[in-house]
Amino acid sequence: MRRIFPELKFIDENGFFKQLEKIVSEVMEAEESFMRDPIDVFAMEVGDIATSAITLLYIIENRTGIKAEDILAKVREKNDRRGYGRKTGGRQVS
Secondary structure, X not given: OOOOOOOOOHHHHOOHHHHHHHHHHHHHHHHHHXXXXXXXHHHHHHHHHHHHHHHHHHHHHXXXXXXXXXXXXXXXXXXXXXOXXXXXXXXXXX
């Protein structure tokens, strides 16, 4: 199955908690960027958050066998049930 992001070296190097700390660090960087940088720089920081979070899903996959894509599909389904999808013409778009 095609991965959303390529596997990064941290998948083998970081454990759950270390990668979670990385996500927190990236959120803090994005917060600082939001206050001082142009929107495109801030958007890249948000991309770093997404990459770090996906990396944690791949770390979980590598250590437990729980597929990252399966988890993301379950999250999409959960959010659809909660009505978080955009509505267009009475139809939800995910």
